[in-house]
Amino acid sequence: MKDVLERAVDKAMELGAEYADVRVQRTYSNTIRIVNGRVERTIPSVELTASIRVLKGTWGFSSLTSISETDLLEAVDKAFKTAKVGAERIPEPVKIKEVKPVEDKVRLGDIQDPREIPIEEKMEIIFECDKAARSIDARIVRTDYNYSDSVKEKYFCSSEGSYIEEIIPFTELRIVVVAREGEVIQQTIGRIAASAGQELMAYADPLEVSERLAQDAVKLLSAKSPPSGRYPVVVDNGITGLIALSTGLMTSAYFALMPESELGSFAGKLGQKVCSEAITLTDDPTSAGMPVIFHYDEEGIAAEPVNMIESGVLKTYIHSRETAYKFNAEPRGHSRAPNALFQPKPIVSNAIIKSSDLSFEELIEDVKEGIYLRGVVGATIGRIIQCTTMMGYRIVNGEIGEPLKGATFIVDASKDLFNVDAVANDFDVLPLRLIEGDKFYPVSGGGPHMKFKELKIGG
Amino acid sequence: MVEDIASVVRDLSSLYGVNSVVVLNSEGEKIYSWHRTEADQRRFQLSGKDIKDTFDINKEFIRLAGGDQLRNVILRGRENIAVIEQSGSVIVFAFTDMRANLALLLIRVRRVAENLAKRFGGALI
Amino acid sequence: MTDIFSIANRVLKIAEEEGADHCEVYIMNRNKTDYTFEVKAGKKTFNGISSTIRGIAIRAAKGGKLGFGYGSDFSEEALRFTIRSVLSVAEETQGFEGFTTPKTVSEVKGTYDDETANLSIEKAMELIDLFEDSIKGVNEDILILESSLRHCVISTVIVNTAGVEVEEKGTYIGIGTTLSVKGKEKITYPFNSSRRTMNSLDLEKLGETAANDVLRLTEKKSIETGDYEVILSPKVLAELLSYSFTTSLCADQVQAKLSVLEGKVGEKIASEKLTLYDDGTYEEGLYTTKFDDEGTPTQKTLLIEKGVLKGFLYDSITANIDNVESTGNCVRWEPPTWDVFFARSFSCRPRVWMSNLVIEPGSKKLDELVGEISKGLFLLNIFSGFTMSPSGDFNLPVVHGYIIEKGEITGAIKEATIQGNVFETLKGINAVGADIDIVIPDSTSGSLISPHIRLEKLKVISAD
DSSP: OHHHHHHHHHHHHHHTOSEEEEEEEEEEEEEEEEETTEEEEEEEEEEEEEEEEEESSSEEEEEESOOOHHHHHHHHHHHHHHHHHHHTTSSSOOOOOOOOOOEEEEOOOSSOOGGGSOHHHHHHHHHHHHHHHHTTOTTEEEEEEEEEEEEEEEEEEETTSOEEEEEEEEEEEEEEEEEEETTEEEEEEEEEEESOOTTHHHHTOHHHHHHHHHHHHHHHHTSBOOOOEEEEEEEOHHHHHHHHHHHHHHTBHHHHTOTTSTTOTTTTOTTSBOSOTTOOEEEOSOOTTSSOOOSBOTTSOBOOOEEEEETTEEOOOBOOHHHHHHHTOOOOSOEEOSSTTSOOEEOOSEEEEOOOSOOHHHHHTTOSEEEEEEEEEEEEOSSEEEEEEEEEEEEETTEEEEEEEOOEEEEETTTGGGGEEEEOSOOEEEEEEEEETTEEEEEEEEEOOEEEEEEEEOO | OHHHHHHHHHHHHTSTTEEEEEEEOTTSOEEEEEESSHHHHHHOOOOHHHHHHHHHHHHHHHHHTTOOOOOEEEEEOSSEEEEEEEETTEEEEEEEETTSOHHHHHHHHHHHHHHHHHHHGGGOO | OHHHHHHHHHHHHHHHHTTOSEEEEEEEEEEEEEEEEEEETTEEEEEEEEEEEEEEEEEEEETTEEEEEEESOOSHHHHHHHHHHHHHTOEEOTTOOSOOOOOOOOOOOSSOOHHHHTOOHHHHHHHHHHHHHHHHTTOTTEEEEEEEEEEEEEEEEEEETTSOEEEEEEEEEEEEEEEEETTOTTOOEEEEEEESSGGGOOHHHHHHHHHHHHHHHTSEEOOOSEEEEEEEOHHHHHHHHTTHHHHHTBHHHHHTTOOTTTTOTTSBOSOTTOOEEEETTOTTOTTOOSBOTTSOBOOEEEEEETTEEOOOBOOHHHHHHHTSOOOSOEEEOOTTOOOSSOOOOTTSOEEEOOSEEEEOOOSBOHHHHHHTOSEEEEEEEEOOGGGSOTTOEEEEEEEEEEEEETTEEEEEEOSEEEEEEHHHHGGGEEEEBSOOEEEOOTTSSOEEEEOOEEEEEEEEEEOO
16 A cells, blocks of 8 residues: 555656645445334445645645556646646645654554444344333334444555554444324434444443433423523533534634634634633544544644633634644644545544533522523534524522423524533533535534523523 | 243353353342353352352442442453343343453343343242 | 446356345446635635546345445455445345346437536636636626536446446536625625536526626615515525425335325326426436436436326336336435535435426516516525425525515515425416526435426515
8 A cells, every 4th residue: 555655646746746645545334224123224335535635836636436556646647737727826825834754553452343243233232222212111103223333444645754554443323212292292312422343332331321312202291391581501511512513613724714604703813712711622533432533634643632712712723734834833633534535624523621620519509590401402503503402401599490391592602602601520522423515524522511691592 | 941041041142252151040049050161161160149249249339339220240351251230030140251242242131131030030039 | 338347247246156136236437526716815716626436336135135235445355345244234125026127228418528528627717717707797896706617427337137237427517606796795696507518508698697696686675574476596496396395206205104295196286387297318407317326217207297296206116016117216315415416326325316307397588477576576595495394394594585576676685584385385386487497406416407486475584
C-alpha cells in the first residue's frame, strides 16, 4: 500500500503541485434492523474509498473506489489540472499551515473484532433485546432496533513524508420503543455507540436499556402533557449534549468563514463572550470510552483535545490546515469526513460541556416552579436548535414532581445560551450522526445537567 | 429431570468458549453440572456453596455501596470470565475463556436462568 | 464495458460455487465533476472535485431465502466475503420467485452524448462564464455569490442467473447559482437546473430567468393569513408530491396496508384536470433509463387519468404477489441518499419507487395562469416536503414566492407557511399550464416533469 500511495503523491509533485495527499479507507460493515421481532434487513458491505488532494494555488480533489496504480495516477492528473485551472480564476491563492510529517501505525487494540463474529450471534442479541422490550407490557406496539458495526482501515500518505495507518472500530445500536393506549402514542429512544467492537454490547447492557425504554414508554402514556410558557428549565445530559454538539459545530472555522450560513454565527467573535460563563466547551477525539475516537485526523495530524469556549468566551475555532493558516492557529487534528470520498472539514467529534461541582439536588434547589426535561426524541440543530424531548417532570420548590410527556422547545444560540446559570457535576454522552450527502459520520455531544434561568417551552 | 435441565442448559454449553456450567437450587446445592472436557472437569474446584456464597456476598456488597438489586456477578480473569446469575430460586454459573462472545453469553445466561426457574421453579430441591 | 461484464459473470460463478440457487449482480460506475466558485469572506474561491465511484450490489438466494449486500471493493477476496455474508443473511421473501428473465430493453432518447460525457474543465469554465454573463447582462446590481457547473456519466450493468445481461450509460449536466442584489444582501436566491445533455441546457435563458427572479424577490411584502388561489411551480409541486403521495402509489405500501390509496383504483382522487403517469422512458427525462434496477424494461404507466386512480407501481417481487406484470419500477434508493442528478446507488436495497413522474400539460401559458388571478400567490420554492406525515398532511414554510394582484405580480412574499393535505390539494387543481420543466425534489430519488399548476385554494399562514 505504502509504495503505490507514495508514487501517487510523487507524481503530483512532479507535475508541479505545492502539496498532495492520498487517503484510502477500507470499511467492513454490517447493519441489522429488527422491527417487532422480525428482521427487516441485514446488510453486509465492504467499501473501498480513496482520494487525492492536490494544492496548486487552490485545491483540486479527485476521489475513486479503486487503488490500482493506473487509476490513482489518473486521479492525480485530474486533481492537478482542476487545481491549476481553478487557481487562475481566483484572486488569492490557498495556503496551508506547516506541520511536521509523521509515520505511525495504529493497531486495532484489544476489542472483539466484529468481522470475526457470526451474524447469527449478533442477530440473537438483538432479538433478545427486542423480545425483552415487547414483553414488558401489552401496550408496547412497536420495537425498532437499528444495529451496525464496522471496522475501518485507514491509510494516509502525504508529499511531506507522512505515512499513517490506523484501524478504527465502531459499533452502535439505536432503539425506538413505541407504546400506545387508545389514541395516545408515546415513544422513547435509546442510543448506544462507541468506537469499540462487539464487547460494547456486553458492557452497555442493551437488554437493560431495552427494558427501561419500554417501561418509560408505558409510564409516559399516563403522564400529563407539559405546560407551555416560559419557565426555569433543567435539561438532562442528552439535551446538554445536543446543545454542546450544535454549539461545537459553530466553532468550526469552516462555518465561521461563512457568516451567512446556518452555522456561521461565531464569525468574527474570537475573544468575545458567546454564551454564559457557566459553559466551557471542549472537543476531544482522544478520550477512551467516547463514541468517536481517532489518533490521526483526515489530514494526518495527531488529534488533541481543544477548549473552544472557556467560561463563555470563544477562545479558538477548530481548524483544518487551511483555516489554521488563515487564523494563524494550529490545526489540532480535527479534520473529518465520512470516508475518503469526501473532502475533509474541521468538524467536532465529541463536543463536551464541562461539569462543575454542583450536585443535581443543589442545581434544582432554588427552583420554585420549573420543568426538568429528559431525553431527545427528535431535533434539528443550527443557530436555532429545535428539540422534542422524550419526557419531563415538574420541579416544585426544589424537588422533582409529577412526570410529564415530552415537550418541544427552541434554543436560540445567540440569546438563550446566555441564560444558562449553572451546570451540575454529572456526565453522560449522546451519540448522534451527522449527515453529509448520502453518508453520515458519528459525532457526540455530552455534559452535565444544565439549568436555564428561563426557556420557552412549546408544549 | 437431568435430561430436561441439560436441554435448557444446551443454550449455554453450545456457545463457543464456554467451558463449564453449574446450576444450583435455592439451598446452594449443585443439581446439574457440565464441563466441556475431562480436563475442565478435573480443574474445577468450586462447590455449590462457593458459588452461592459469592453471589450472596455481592448482593450485600451492592446494598452496602448504596445500590439496590444485584443483577449478576461478572468476574474477569486474564484468560477467563465467570458469570453468576439468579432467577427465582435458580442460580446459574458459567465459566468461559476470552474467545466467547461476552454479549451473547450474558444474554444466554439470563435466558437459561429464567427458563430453568420457570420450568422447574419449586421442583428443584 | 466488456470488462465489467466479465467481473459480473465472475461474481455469478463465485455465487454458484458458494451454493446460491439464484444470483443477481448490479454494477454501477459513476464519474462526476463539480466546479464551484463561491464568494467567502468577500473573496472568490474555487472548489473543484472529480470522483469515479464503482460499486457492486449482489442479491443471492439459497433454499428460497433472499439476501442483499454491496461493496466497492472488487478484489476476489472481498467479493467472496460479500457473497458469503449475503447468503448468511438471506431471509424468506414473499413474492420472490427467482430473478427477472431477459426481455428487450426499452428505447430511450436524449440520455447520453459524447460531448457531455467528455466535458473538459476548460469547456466547463466557458459555460460558467456564459451563464454568469447572461445574469450580469440583465442588471449590474445583481451579485453572484456562487456559481457551479456539474456533470456526470453513469453506466450500469445487470446480470443474473436467469440470463439477463444488460448495460446502459447516461450523461447529466447541471448549472447552479446563488444570487443576491446590491443593497439587499439579506435576500439570497438559489437557482439550479439540470438536463441530460449540454445542448438541452439553455444557459442564456436560465441566466436571464434567475436574474429576473432575484430582482422581483427583493420587493418583499407581508400578506395576511387566509385561503388563496395559488400557482405552484414544478419545483413546489415536486416537494408536495414526491413523498407521502408517491409512497402511496407503490405496490409494496399498498400490500402492507400502509397506503392511503389502497382499494381506490377506479375512484376519482384528484381534479379531472390532472393526468399523471410514471414514465421511465420519457425523452431526456432525468430518471430515464432503458431498464429498471433489476433489468426489467422501463415503461409509461398511467397512474391518474382525469383525476381517476388507474393503478400502482410494481417491481417483480410485488408483481408476483398481486399476479400482475412489473411496471419496471424497481429502484435502488433509500433515504437519505442524495445526489444532485441521480439519487440511486448500488448501496441501496432494491424497492418500488417512481422514476419520472409526468403531469400531462394543459393549454394555458404562465401569463394566462397569472392573469386570471385577482388575488393570489405564485409559489416558487418551499421547504422540502420529506417531513410531511404519511397521511399527506403538510406544514411547510415558503422559501420564495410572489404576490399576485389583479393579474399582475406586485411583490414577493415576506414570510409564510402553507398548510394542507396533499391528497385534498390535488382535488382543487383548477388549471394546468402548458410549458413543462424537469425538476428534482430535494430529498428523494426521481424527477417531476410538469407544468405550473393552479389551485383553487390553499391555506397560507402569514408569519407576521
